[in-house]
Amino acid sequence: MKKIVIVGAVGGGATAAGQIRFYDSEARITVFDRDSTMSYAACGTPYVIGNVIEDERSIIMTDPEQFKKKRDVDVKLRHEVMEIDRQAKTVLVHNMETDEQFSEPYDALILAPGGSAIVPEVEGLDTSKVFTLRNYEDMQRIDQFIKTQQPKTCVVSGGGFIGLEMAENLKNLGLDVTLVHKSPAIMSILDLDMSLIIEKELALQGVKLLTGTAIEKSEGKNITLTNGIELQADFIIMSIGLRPNTKLAVKAGLDIGETGGIRTNEYMQTNDPSIYAIGDASENFDMVTGDPKRVPLASPAHRQAFIAARHLIGDKIAKKGLLGTSVLKIFSLTAAMTGLNEQAIKDKNLPAASVTHTGNSNAGYYPEHSKITLKVHYDPQTRKILGAQCIGGKGVDKRIDVIVTAIYGGLTVDDLQALELCYAPPYSSPKDPINMIGYKAINK
Structure with a gap:
């Protein structure tokens, strides 16, 4: 029976625990976190403050009692992991309520310590x-x-x-x-x-x-x-900004990468194969360039939790890298992006061209439509898509999601004109902004 210890009980840590239990009904899983709340939607906190979300408890997905009952996972809040003894395969834990310390053994250790505000x-x-x-x-x-x-x-x-x-x-x-x-x-x-x-x-x-x-x-x-x-x-x-919480990893002699995160391979393993690192404090690699990359966002953390969990049960699903896909609401606007921006392309000295299209989110004659600007960077020789950004009213997120799928599937910028995307006046135009980028790239 495998004993798994997880440090961190929010996005990555709680998800990893749930995933492992889904695939392995026998494993003994213990999660430690220094905070007093687990598995909450951190991305929702500004909207609780702004009274957009009226019930603050609604962003808490579960608590230790529910998690134990539903997943048979032991979650110990207000417990801080102080040290990792890699040779003995134990962690030293401080109970912050009683001030007691104790040792907890592990067969596999997952670090999901998150980050701290600078x-x-x-x-x-x-x-x-x-x-x-x-x-x-x-x-x-x-x-x-x-x-x-x-x-x-x-x-x-x-x-x-x-x-x-x-x-x-x-x-x-x-x-x-x-x-x-x-x-x-x-x-x-x-x-x-x-x-x-x-x-x-x-x-x-x-x-x-x-x-x-x-x-x-x-x-x-x-x-x-x-x-x-x-x-x-x-x-x-x-x-x-955010500083990755790597103190525990540094103390244990785990490798820290160029971005300041805990260096991991495609299976989220550190330089100690028994120890995994996921979430805000982990460093992976860029899907476009292969360079070290750290993305402190919820979606990558959940994906990394799945990869680590599958690897622990013997199913090797390699991570293809990070794009840093993100979206943001700013009053009446939405801004979204994925992949490399102009500055990153310049810093890496990559050959690049760009296409920008400004148009309507959907049919202009339909009462509800808005203006959006879509910008795509690509390699002019290989036609490989390097990154994209979109800003405007409705439909911004779906355009970036299509670009993400295109990058993941290896489509070129020219292929975008051929995509048969959903069309009806409330949702798009016969030639969607995505298609228009493809047409403009071919003409360019």
Whole structure:
């Protein structure tokens, strides 16, 4: 009977436990997590704060008692794994409630420790009300602060996924929101022309945006930026990035890759074949280039959990790599992307051409339609698709999903014109924007 220990009980860890049990009814599975909540939808937390999701408990998928009853998996919350003894195949666990420590044996160990929000060194930051949004308890703290203190102003530091989602949700609550971003343009995973469309939407919605600057000093409600601008805010949301939790892995002598994540092979194994790493803290490889890549998003974590679980039961399903497919709602806009952007293509010195099509999401004569811009990068010689971005109203996500499928299936940019996609006036046009990209690429 195989004993499996999992570190981390959120997306990747809980999914891995459930998958292993599905395929192996005999395995003994124990999951440890330092937090007090397991298996919650972290991506839903900004929308709980914004009252879009009214019942905060609805984003919790299960609890230890339900998981034990349904899956026969032991989940121990408020338990932190302190050390891994690879030779003895044990982990040292600290019970954070009782302060006791104990040793737990394993035949296989899965690391799904996630990541931690980066909080920069800022003079006087401890005098201000500062929040990060990384887990369920963070969400509760922000939500409780807003409801009890009724703040009027907020500075959001960082224009990535969390920063933009928080800016939208706080603005919708009626707060005066200023978004501060260190780089010249927000959402650096997008090309500049696509980022500028988001910046225009923020302005239209009344979110003040200050790019090319960061918080230099804070004193209570007074905030000074590196460019000398002074702001006043009742609280700060710090969302400048995520640091993978690799301390345990480093201590155990596991390899850390170029991206700062725990290096894994195509089966999610580390350099110790008994230890797997999945989720935000794991490093895999890019599907387009083969280079090291780390994608701290939910979908890859769930896929990695499946691959590790199948490998543990002796079924080797190799991971084909990561694309970093993602989607984001910003007020009336949706932005989605997959694969390489212009900057990544330039950094890797790859031959590339691009095709952009701006048109309607569906038939223009149909009452409900919106404008979307679809941009695809490809190799001009091999015609291989390198990446794509789409921004606009409805139907943005489905266009990127089609491109992802095309990349995965090895289709060229020219093949896009031949795809027989769904058409009816409420949904598309006889020549879908995807088809138009293919036609334009052939003509180019």
